[in-house]
Amino acid sequence: MAELSVDRLHFRRGRFTLELDRLQIAPGEKVAILGENGCGKTTLLQLLAGLLPPSGGRVRYDNEPLQKIPMIRRARLFALLPQFSDVIFPFSVFEVVLFGRFPHRQGNAFSAEDRQLSTEMLARFDLEDLTERPFNQLSGGEKRRVMLARVLNQQAPLLYLDEPNAGLDIRHALEIFSLLRERPETIVAPVHDINLAHRFFDRFLLLKEGRLLADVHRAQLTPALLTETYNVQVATGTAAFLFQH
Ligand SMILES: Nc1ncnc2c1ncn2[C@@H]1O[C@H](COP(=O)(O)OP(=O)(O)OP(=O)(O)O)[C@@H](O)[C@H]1O
Numbered sequence: 001m002a003e004l005s006v007d008r009l010h011f012r013r014g015r016f017t018l019e020l021d022r023l024q025i026a027p028g029e030k031v032a033i034l035g036e037n038g039c040g041k042t043t044l045l046q047l048l049a050g051l052l053p054p055s056g057g058r059v060r061y062d063n064e065p066l067q068k069i070p071m072i073r074r075a076r077l078f079a080l081l082p083q084f085s086d087v088i089f090p091f092s093v094f095e096v097v098l099f100g101r102f103p104h105r106q107g108n109a110f111s112a113e114d115r116q117l118s119t120e121m122l123a124r125f126d127l128e129d130l131t132e133r134p135f136n137q138l139s140g141g142e143k144r145r146v147m148l149a150r151v152l153n154q155q156a157p158l159l160y161l162d163e164p165n166a167g168l169d170i171r172h173a174l175e176i177f178s179l180l181r182e183r184p185e186t187i188v189a190p191v192h193d194i195n196l197a198h199r200f201f202d203r204f205l206l207l208k209e210g211r212l213l214a215d216v217h218r219a220q221l222t223p224a225l226l227t228e229t230y231n232v233q234v235a236t237g238t239a240a241f242l243f244q245h
Contacts, residue, residue, distance in 0.1 A: 003027065003062065004048065004158065004186065010056035011047055018043055018210040025186060027157070032197040033190040035207035036230050041190035042083060044207065045160045048188060049078050061158070075103035079156040083163055085147050087135050093146050096135045097121055100153030118153055124179070125149040140167040148176060161189040165196060194226065
């Protein structure tokens with residue numbers, strides 16, 4: 001697995017600008033992006049995935065500028081879970097997860113191994129009972145778990161997960177964050193639930209108005225820093241409810 005690096009990244013869209021001078025993410029790191037709505041988390045994810053062209057600077061994977069990596073290779077290197085995902089055609093849950101194998105297809109058909117891996121991935125996400133259901137008829141949280149299964153089924157070394165726990169109940173959120181933490185892949189994920197992020201991620205990029213306010217490890221994620229990031233008073237203390245997993 002290789003390193004992801006950013007060098008003097010600049011992006012402008014209308015009145016919004018994002019600037020990131022330097023960033024290096026090592027293989028296997030679990031990085032959460034924190035920041036208020038509209039600060040640029042999704043935009044940064046799209047820039048890191050090569051889905052948006054920067055106005056200046058570079059993103060490199062294994063020292064190779066992203067824009068020079070052909071699409072099919074990028075699809076084997078990066079998997080993206082978008083913030084919202086819908087499927088236009090009435091595909092089954094199994095088919096949606098199987099499509100994660102698309103970049104690995106030899107010829108026009110999925111192999112027996114692709115099907116086997118998809119079945120295993122459905123089991124890992126506790127989705128066996130939904131296998132034959134039309135994806136579009138699932139609940140929001142069920143759809144999210146199917147999409148996560150599809151993303152992991154891509155077997156890419158770098159996962160960009162835009163709010164992976166969006167719409168998930170607390171049990172599924174804890175299960176999925178536990179599962180992600182044990183994965184060997186590099187994970188970069190905007191997360192809104194600070195307590196969950198703090199528990200399951202090692203490193204935090206704090207974004208504010210398109211700027212990197214701080215790049216810290218868990219021990220340095222202080223209430224003062226969060227107060228500055230979100231413009232609300234943050235304090236530590238005993239939570240009203242504690243969830244064990
Ligand atoms: N497709 C688009 N066209 C124009 N402006 C956009 C587009 N997508 C996002 N923006 C703007 O770019 C800025 C950053 O948006 P972005 O989606 O990166 O924020 P975010 O931190 O991910 O927000 P949230 O927490 O609400 O998901 C915002 O001002 C937003 O309004």
